[in-house]
Amino acid sequence: GTFLVRSGVLTSVHAFAADPTRGFFVLVFLLLVVGSSLLLFAIRAQSLNSESNYDLFSREVFLLVNNIILICATGVVLVGTLSPILFDVLELGKISVGEPFFNTTFAPVTLVLMVFTAIGPLVNWKRHRFALLRATMLQALIVSVSAAAISLWLFDAGWNWLVFVTLLLCVWVVWHTLAEMWKKVRTAKAGVIAGFRRLSLSYRGMVIAHIGLAITVTGVAMTANYDIERDVRMQAGDEVDIGPYHFIFEGVKEVEGPNYMATRGIVSVTKGGSDVAVLTPEKRRYYVRRDVMTEAAIDAGFSRDLYVALGEPLDDGSWAVRIYFKPFMRWVWGGGVVMALGGFVAMSDRRYRIKVKQKVTGAASGVIGGNAA
Known part of the structure; x- marks a missing residue:
């Protein structure tokens, strides 16, 4: 995206830098950054083998599916952005890809993402029984349907099924996220406050980021369907x-x-x-x-x-x-800020710094031992 809007390939209000040399510089910079990362991954590929076994209904699978959905969403944006250019280069005629294309393709991908985002944290690592989640999911569904219907009634701008389903899934994500956190907190013997303090920063960051995602998706749905010009x-x-x-x-x-x-x-x-x-x-x-x-x-x-x-x-x-x-409209940007905050909170988890420190110490010890030998 940086290369496209800075090199002049795209004609857009954001593509204000049409200098080919600047585009070449951006391309070389991205090649160095991405290429070095892929090279490091290729060098260490043999040491990254995993023997983990997990069932189809497990947290590992939900994380994998979420990543695939995010890749699909990125692909939708890329196809919609580059299609006019490819049609022009291949002399297939001129086309214009606008809001209807993205509403038709990107919205379903986002809704599927919301479903898996809500259920993922509820599922155990390795394996989980779906029957254990039926009561929780039914309760969340009742709350989500009620909250979405009441929200549209209070907004008083007419019924829209796409907005209703989107709001339902946003409440679904928030309810599941907070309910699971409350389940962890209330089981603490020292009390709710002590239980919250015992939650890892990575878990707190996940909760904040998921709520931020729901806020952003709510803002996008309401703005896209109810804005007036x-x-x-x-x-x-x-x-x-x-x-x-x-x-x-x-x-x-x-x-x-x-x-x-x-x-x-x-x-x-x-x-x-x-x-x-x-x-x-x-x-x-x-x-x-x-x-x-x-x-x-x-x-x-x-x-x-x-x-x-x-x-x-x-x-x-x-x-x-x-x-x-x-x-x-402010919810669109506010949700992004909340997601970024969740990411920073998760990254500040002390456990990650300890793991990195242990790896660095172990590598340094190996080098010193090898030199001494």
Whole structure:
């Protein structure tokens, strides 16, 4: 991905570096990093033999399946990104791969991933009996269906089966993760707090990361299916309803910045008669380059983001205004932050540092012993 967007192979708003030499540098850098890793793996391949035996229904298999699903998700993105280029190179015509392709292919892969992510931590290493999980899974299913249905009813934006199933699986992941952690904590003889402290950092990191995944998937599902975008013509005093919000265009005024002049629009936002925000999008004209830049106004909230961008003035004195309502957009990025936090917590587990230290000490002892001999 770094090579594609930095070398100019892709035509995208993110592919701003179309310098072939820079693409070559990125390619060489990736070759050195990835190539050295694969070379080290090849050199030590014979010493990595494993004689472990495990049943089909075991944690090892669930981890393997999760990795395969993640590879499939990566492949979907890669195919969707490179297909237009390959069709053009092979002279098969020009195609455009957009949102419908990714919604059709990536969404099912993600939903399957959520199922295995929830069940994996519940299964024992080596082997496990499915019958032992029936009661737990049935309880989680009842809670997940109820929570997903109530969430859609509270959001009041219409029924959507894909969103319902996605929310169901997100609650499924969170419920299974927290229920398993509670099961481990409550069995501690010294109490719940002491039991939580006894949990390894790697386990805590796993819990945090799984919750972060559920948060991100929830945000993506809600944003992709319930976002609203409207291009409207507005004069001072005009009003428009978008989603549950009422937008009032108060007019425009000229303002001066440190190195620019700007035409600033004033848009009041209300919901149910209560004031929500006053958004001030701008069209800026910079003194030096004479560039005209559009600065969108954003009101970020816990469960929605509101965007207003000021377009061009029209002949009758009105303005072209673009308004976005994006529910749960912050959850997409917030979930990523939570997953990263979970990764850092897991990496800080002292057991991993001890294992590495033991390996290094053992290797050093072997070298010293060999030299002495």
